[in-house]
Amino acid sequence: MADIxxxxxxxxxxxxxxxxxxxxxxxxxxxxxxxxxxxDIKIPDRNIFTILANSKDQLLVEGEPFEGSMDxxxxxxxxxxxxxxxxxxxxxEIYNSLPPQMKAFVNANGRNPExxxxxxxxxxxxxxxxxxGTSYDLYVGILDAMNAAYNEVYASRVGITTEEWLxxxxxxxxxxxxxxxxxxxxPRAISIAEPD
Amino acid sequence: MPKFKKNSKTSEDIPTAALPDIIFMLLFFFMVTTVxxxxxxxxxxxxxxxTQLTKIERKSLVSYIxxxxxxxxxxxxxxxxxxINDVFITEEDIIGFVNTEKDKLDEVExxxxxxxxxxxxxxxxxxxxxxxxxxxxxxALKILYSTIKRVAEK
Numbered sequence: 001m002a003d004i005x006x007x008x009x010x011x012x013x014x015x016x017x018x019x020x021x022x023x024x025x026x027x028x029x030x031x032x033x034x035x036x037x038x039x040d041i042k043i044p045d046r047n048i049f050t051i052l053a054n055s056k057d058q059l060l061v062e063g064e065p066f067e068g069s070m071d072x073x074x075x076x077x078x079x080x081x082x083x084x085x086x087x088x089x090x091x092x093e094i095y096n097s098l099p100p101q102m103k104a105f106v107n108a109n110g111r112n113p114e115x116x117x118x119x120x121x122x123x124x125x126x127x128x129x130x131x132x133g134t135s136y137d138l139y140v141g142i143l144d145a146m147n148a149a150y151n152e153v154y155a156s157r158v159g160i161t162t163e164e165w166l167x168x169x170x171x172x173x174x175x176x177x178x179x180x181x182x183x184x185x186x187p188r189a190i191s192i193a194e195p196d
Numbered sequence: 197m198p199k200f201k202k203n204s205k206t207s208e209d210i211p212t213a214a215l216p217d218i219i220f221m222l223l224f225f226f227m228v229t230t231v232x233x234x235x236x237x238x239x240x241x242x243x244x245x246x247t248q249l250t251k252i253e254r255k256s257l258v259s260y261i262x263x264x265x266x267x268x269x270x271x272x273x274x275x276x277x278x279x280i281n282d283v284f285i286t287e288e289d290i291i292g293f294v295n296t297e298k299d300k301l302d303e304v305e306x307x308x309x310x311x312x313x314x315x316x317x318x319x320x321x322x323x324x325x326x327x328x329x330x331x332x333x334x335x336a337l338k339i340l341y342s343t344i345k346r347v348a349e350k
Contacts, residue, residue, distance in 0.1 A: 002216040005223050012226035021258065022249040023312065023342040031332045055320075132322030136315050137244050139324070140341055144246035151248055166248065195325045 024143055026192070047116050049080045049126045051142060055133025059142075070145045077126055077149035081119050081186070083110040091118025094185045102156055119153075119186040129193035146190050154182035238272075239264030239279050240316045245346035252340065257310050259297040261290075263323060264316030276319045278327060287326045294334035310338040 032038075051073070052060040059066040061076065084095055084106050095106065095118070116124035126146050130139055148162070155165035158178050165182065168175045239262050252258055262279040266272035277284045280293050298306045311331055315324060331339065 002219055005216060005219045009219055009223045009226065012223065012230050016226055016230045021252045021255060021312065021340075021342075022345070023340040024246055024248060025250045025310075025338065025340050028328060028332050028337040028339060030337060031335070130321045132320060132325065134321040135317070136319045136321060136324060137317040139321055140244045140246055140343060143341065144248050144343075147248040162248075166250070171253075194329070195321050 024140065024147060026143070041122070043122060043125065046085065046114055047123055047125060049077060049116070049124070051126070051128045051146075053128075053130040053134045053138055053142065055131040057135055057138050070141050073142065074145040074148045074152070077146055078152055079109045080116055080126070081124050081149060081153055082106050083112055083115040083124070084118050085111060085113045085115050087118035088120060088123065090120045090185065091123065094119060097185075098157065099159060102153075121187050121189070125189045125191055127191045127193065130195045132195045134195065143190075143192075147188075150186075150188045150190075153186060157186075158182045235260075235279075235282050237262055237279065238268065238282075238284070239266055239277060240318070241314060242317050243314065243342055243344050244317045246341075246343040247346050249343060249345055250340070252310060252312075254308075257301065257305060257308050258312050258340070259294075259309065260312045260314060261327065262314045263319055263327065265318060276316070276323050278323070287330050290327060290330040291334040294331065294336045298336075307335070308338065309336050310340055311336050312340045312342050314342045 050060075050062060051066075054060070059073075061073065066073065082102065082105060084091060087095060095103070098106070118124065126149075128142055128146065130142075151162050151165055155162045158165075158181055160178075168179050170176045170179055241262065241264055260280075263276055264279075265274055265276050266284075272284065278287070278290075279285070280289075285293065294309070294311070298309055301309060313324070313327070328339070331337070
């Protein structure tokens with residue numbers, strides 16, 4: 001009996017693949033509509049955080065070569081989002097809704113007139129452009145850092161850790177409310193340009 | 197003369213009466229967790245690591261695209277290739293593939309189709325970008341870069 005069970009056990013051991021369906025979700029922009037004219041929206045440079053990667057996997061962040069770790073990049077992005085350089089009325093409202101320790105973070109690191117106005121729509125955009133020769137590994141790393149910055153902002157807005165934020169279950173109404181509260185007013189403005 | 201004599205009367209055997217039970221328990225565990233692999237992956241798959249992972253809520257909406265260097269280099273060359281189901285395809289075939297995958301879903305859910313990109317770390321962005329352009333044309337806009345959880349290094 002035990003022998004047969006052993007045999008079956010070994011068979012299932014070998015054939016098992018623990019499914020991992022986890023990853024970084026990204027929404028592609030819809031295909032360009034030939035009938036619609038391209039809208040030319042002017043966004044001042046200070047409201048765009050540019051990350052460029054070349055085919056040698058070197059980074060250019062805000063016009064300067066970047067050699068720090070992905071963690072440093074995440075912190076730079078976070079400072080950029082929470083800069084509040086010249087907030088609009090909507091931005092001021094968001095600032096007032098932040099928990100005290102985030103206000104302290106803004107006042108210690110932000111308030112730079114050369115950086116983003118506030119985190120509302122079109123006032124702070126994180127832009128990433130890679131080259132065709134950039135490695136996929138680096139691409140995922142940067143995507144991860146940009147998402148991490150936003151998730152940290154969202155998580156600390158509702159007073160939980162980033163881990164807890166990521167495991168929020170949106171089918172649960174209480175957790176969904178928390179999720180919406182964290183995200184309200186601060187869109188995840190990540191723009192990924194086509195590599196050339 | 198040793199002070200403490202080993203009590204040689206105790207049996208040294210491990211009781212094996214519960215062994216079948218334990219084996220059966222393991223067997224059931226693996227039987228339940230097993231997902232039979234439908235496709236034979238013919239490209240190298242060393243999945244990158246990341247920290248900010250999202251879990252897919254509806255598995256039925258997911259289709260997989262594998263990209264990587266072929267395992268059989270002598271037959272297929274060492275340039276990264278795109279694999280879908282059991283075959284290698286070129287970029288132009290992606291629209292057709294997305295449409296057949298969409299046909300399997302309910303009409304209301306077709307826009308929600310998620311393409312899971314299982315890409316090897318050594319692949320360059322050029323091919324990924326080509327795939328994404330085709331996916332945009334095919335109106336499959338939700339993509340998931342499949343990654344493994346990175347353990348924080350501290």
